[in-house]
Amino acid sequence: LGGAQLNCSHVQPKAPPQFCTFSWALHTMTSDQKIVEGSFSLPPGASNVQVYQGSGFDSALSNPIVICRGNH
Known part of the structure; x- marks a missing residue:
């Protein structure tokens, strides 16, 4: 069966955590x-x-739509 997978990265180690929706x-x-x-x-x-x-x-x-914002 065909599959779908979405992977994400947060490459800035000093930025705040990100909360994301897709x-x-x-x-x-x-x-x-x-x-x-x-x-x-x-x-x-x-x-x-x-x-x-x-x-x-x-x-x-x-394409997947991913929107992220920092947790403040």
Whole structure:
């Protein structure tokens, strides 16, 4: 089965932690569209953190949209 995975990094070690949300339009094996969404936190210096993984997809209909802001 086809899969989708989204990894993120927070490369500035002295910046505040980031709170992020994402939205991603994916095409399923059954020819449907599915929007996957979620939120996550990234500590400073985090590298290549897996924030989403799913199966049953054969292609992406859009690039993932990820919006992050610092926790103050």
